[in-house]
Amino acid sequence: MATIKDVAKLAGVSIATVSRVINHSPKTGEAAREAVKRAMEELNYSPDPNARALVSRVNDTIGCMVFDVADPFFGAMVKAIETECRAHHKHLLIGNGSHDAAQERETIELLISKRCEALIIHSKALSNDELTAYAQKSPGMVFINRLLPEMPSRCIWLDNHYGSHTITQHLIELGHKHIACVASKYDIEDAHERIRGYQDAMRESGLDPDEMAVERAEPNEEGGEQAIQDLLGRGIPFTAVVAYNDAMATGIISVLIDNGFRVPEDVSVVGFDDVIFARFSRPKLTTMRYPISMMAARATQMAMQLATGEAPENNAQMFRPVLVRRQSSAIAPQELR
Structure with missing residues (x-):
């Protein structure tokens, strides 16, 4: 079975360059990138996701907890998160919290155990103190639809x-x-x-x-x-x-x-909320448009930046419905x- 060393040797580049190509780093030149890709195809080399996570210290899976993924509101939220994940070559792992403290706690701990260092958490049942404790252990954890006074820079919420x-x-x-x-x-x-x-x-x-x-x-x-x-x-x-x-x-x-x-x-x-069926019901529904897709995309970007040690471009953000x-x-x- 081919190794990363074999790929580097065939491509005529360093192991670090191969690693950067595998992890989609923008710091790699196009010529080196193409050489590595050709070598990987020739050797039928597939990166070990666990090894990649150990090297980069960041898993390629993003975790997300919502109230109920079957709810149209949270379906829109998850779709926006998944779009950001795909744009950054990440996978999405989803869990329901159901506004139940025990289930929210179990879901968050499961996502952390799966080494999801970037996390978007929609929690309503757990206390500020407990969520703050989780966030202190997980630098890439961002809270959506929740304001924690202890760490507002990790929160995105609605007025x-x-x-x-x-x-x-x-x-x-x-x-x-x-x-x-x-x-x-x-x-x-x-x-x-x-x-x-x-x-x-x-x-x-x-x-x-x-x-x-x-x-x-x-x-x-x-x-x-x-x-x-x-x-x-x-x-x-x-x-x-x-x-x-x-x-x-x-x-x-x-x-x-x-x-x-x-x-x-x-x-x-x-x-x-202004979910999808609001404009197709009869009569069409007067409502407040909740910018959940925009909020979810921003939360995902923040979580990925925090997980890699980068400071987010913006701090806490409060959105307003229309x-x-x-x-x-x-x-x-x-x-x-």
């Missing part, structure tokens, strides 16, 4: 308060005074900040954000269905609903239509303005 405040204000400007809020049941910062944004927008407009008009459920279509059924059963008057995400919004719309309500003529419904007006929000019914 959830701004997003929820903006879309609630959109409904208020349409004349809505009775606005319900369907939130995630999970005890996570995203959920708290989106409720706070809704409440602040209501108060600033002189409206009462009644706690009875806030319903919490699983952040998916079924959760949206259950939440709006509970609100209807409670007899809470509302002409608009602010949903935690687009999935819950579609579940809400389905139940409202089944119960004889017209959307948006009787009830406006708005979402959050209001996308579509068909599911309209002027409030005249009699309830």
Whole structure:
């Protein structure tokens, strides 16, 4: 079996040059690169990934933990990460955290054990202290959708308060005074900040954000269905609903239509995220566009730079969502303005 020494001898270059070619280093001249490639083909030489990792001290696999890869939002996030991985000749290893502390801990430790030195972590269940401890042991670990005050330069996150405040204000400007809020049941910062944004927008407009008009459920279509059924059963008057995400919004719309309500003529419904189905639902969904693909690409670039000892081009980054007006929000019914 051919070795790296055999490749170097046949190509007439040093072993270090062969290693640089294998690891796609830009510091190798084109002539040397072609000579090494020809020698590898002639000798049928395949680099040992474990040996490469030992030499370069960086594995060619990037680790990623998300809530649930089957969720369209996290599917978009993973796709953006994979695009960056392919551009840098890296492989991607994915694990689900499910907003469960034990599962998140197990997934992070598994990714570390697989020698993924570049890591993009979406964690909501673990404490700041525990995540900081992991990051101190793994220099290439970057957190997405999470701000750790102890190490903000390793974080990329969204201004959830701004997003929820903006879309609630959109409904208020349409004349809505009775606005319900369907939130995630999970005890996570995203959920708290989106409720706070809704409440602040209501108060600033002189409206009462009644706690009875806030319903919490699983952040998916079924959760949206259950939440709006509970609100209807409670007899809470509302002409608009602010949903935690687009999935819950579609579940809400389905139940409202089944119960004889017209959307948006009787009830406006708005979402959050702007996932793929938001613009294909009927009515098309008014929502906040979450720049998750851009955030995921940036997080991947940061993780790869940190893993190789480079300082990232930028420090901590906070992104803001953008209001996308579509068909599911309209002027409030005249009699309830």
